[in-house]
Amino acid sequence: MKKVFGYAAPSPTEDLGPYHFERRDPRPDDVVIDILYCGVCHSDLHTARNDWGGTSYPVVPGHEIVGRVTETGSAAKRFRTGDFVGVGCMVDSCGHCFSCFHGEEQYCENGATYTYNSIDPRDKLKTFGGYSTMITVTEKFVLKMPDGLDLKGAAPLLCAGITTWSPLKHWKISKGSRVAVAGLGGLGHMALKFAKALGSEVTLITRSKGKEEDAFRLGADNVIYSTDEKQMSAAKLTFDLIIDTIPNVHDLNPYIPTLKVNGTLVLVGYLGELEKLHTAPMVLRRRAVAGSLIGGIPETQEMLDFCGAHNILSDVEVIKMQDINQAYERMIRSDVKYRFVIDMASVKEGK
Ligand SMILES: NC(=O)c1ccc[n+]([C@@H]2O[C@H](COP(=O)([O-])OP(=O)(O)OC[C@H]3O[C@@H](n4cnc5c(N)ncnc54)[C@H](OP(=O)(O)O)[C@@H]3O)[C@@H](O)[C@H]2O)c1
Ligand SMILES: [Zn+2]
Ligand SMILES: [Zn+2]
Numbered sequence: 070m071k072k073v074f075g076y077a078a079p080s081p082t083e084d085l086g087p088y089h090f091e092r093r094d095p096r097p098d099d100v101v102i103d104i105l106y107c108g109v110c111h112s113d114l115h116t117a118r119n120d121w122g123g124t125s126y127p128v129v130p131g132h133e134i135v136g137r138v139t140e141t142g143s144a145a146k147r148f149r150t151g152d153f154v155g156v157g158c159m160v161d162s163c164g165h166c167f168s169c170f171h172g173e174e175q176y177c178e179n180g181a182t183y184t185y186n187s188i189d190p191r192d193k194l195k196t197f198g199g200y201s202t203m204i205t206v207t208e209k210f211v212l213k214m215p216d217g218l219d220l221k222g223a224a225p226l227l228c229a230g231i232t233t234w235s236p237l238k239h240w241k242i243s244k245g246s247r248v249a250v251a252g253l254g255g256l257g258h259m260a261l262k263f264a265k266a267l268g269s270e271v272t273l274i275t276r277s278k279g280k281e282e283d284a285f286r287l288g289a290d291n292v293i294y295s296t297d298e299k300q301m302s303a304a305k306l307t308f309d310l311i312i313d314t315i316p317n318v319h320d321l322n323p324y325i326p327t328l329k330v331n332g333t334l335v336l337v338g339y340l341g342e343l344e345k346l347h348t349a350p351m352v353l354r355r356r357a358v359a360g361s362l363i364g365g366i367p368e369t370q371e372m373l374d375f376c377g378a379h380n381i382l383s384d385v386e387v388i389k390m391q392d393i394n395q396a397y398e399r400m401i402r403s404d405v406k407y408r409f410v411i412d413m414a415s416v417k418e419g420k
Contacts, residue, residue, distance in 0.1 A: 075416070076390055085393050104202060134227060147208045154214055155213075159182065160183070234368070256337060331356070
């Protein structure tokens with residue numbers, strides 16, 4: 070076993086703090102990765118605080134991992150020592166169900182193994198995430214980082230990036246499409262960048278004043294306020310797709326009429342039960358409310374390669390591991406532009 074140092078939440082109500090644990094020695098198909106950067110996703114916070122239930126403590130969050138390969142298993146052929154690689158939200162899946170066969174491992178019918186707070190079905194050990202010095206991952210779930218892409222800005226692509234890229238591709242967003250993004254945070258800012266890069270007209274729907282300038286810089290053509298009934302009703306029948314990144318339960322009813330005929334509002338936050346949703350605006354215009362979970366491994370590589378070709382990165386604020394608890398508080402206040410990324414050198418050097 071390999072000794073690892075990271076930060077863990079010991080319970081839903083305590084701060085994250087230093088935690089020593091172990092990871093497996095590489096299996097034949099494994100890659101061992103020295104973690105350089107790890108993005109901070111709102112899902113990390115939800116899991117640390119048990120917002121969704123089912124958190125097994127202590128939990129080491131982190132699933133926007135970028136690092137360098139230090140060792141490969143005897144049968145692992147895709148990577149060499151020294152390669153820069155990424156790991157997202159999943160570290161394994163069954164490999165043979167319909168979804169896995171089609172490269173959509175996130176929808177594995179037998180349950181994908183998540184990077185943290187999962188049990189590895191092969192050795193029954195708990196998985197621990199990227200707020201740590203190193204990780205061992207099956208090579209199939211390791212992504213190649215495009216040459217020349219800034220690694221700290223690329224880390225959030227592994228979750229915030231793919232989670233917004235996947236619905237844009239699934240709903241065939243391209244030149245001439247009209248896309249709205251609800252909520253300008255980690256996922257929202259990537260959605261603006263991708264929707265723009267794919268040639269669509271992009272609108273940010275936000276509840277916060279003062280984000281206009283950033284929104285335009287990030288790719289928005291328009292900004293409207295979810296709280297402004299006049300602006301919302303003026304936008305009726307506008308969007309092909311709304312990517313809703315809001316992390317808490319909210320009223321969807323004002324958003325649905327802004328969709329065109331056949332338009333879809335896709336939720337990426339796990340909100341639990343929705344507030345009452347009026348069906349008439351859906352029935353009368355064949356509109357849909359859908360959900361979407363990260364993206365498959367082939368699609369994640371496609372997204373990373375697209376970012377490499379177009380130099381698309383997340384706007385990040387680099388923090389030390391020790392600052393994680395303040396970062397969570399700031400994330401709850403929407404006070405982040407637009408993703409915190411932990412520099413793992415801060416852990417290794419004990420700074
Ligand atoms: N489906 C998936 O695969 C997947 C993957 C990753 C994350 N997620 C989930 O996606 C959600 C967003 O994650 P994130 O990391 O982007 O979060 P984030 O950085 O905190 O951004 C969320 C944004 O939503 C808006 N917002 C926050 N609270 C709100 C409220 N109570 N009412 C209305 N708007 C609110 C804010 O934008 P404005 O100030 O502009 O309104 C905020 O910046 C989380 O629930 C996360 O768990 C899902
Ligand atoms: Zn995430
Ligand atoms: Zn499967």
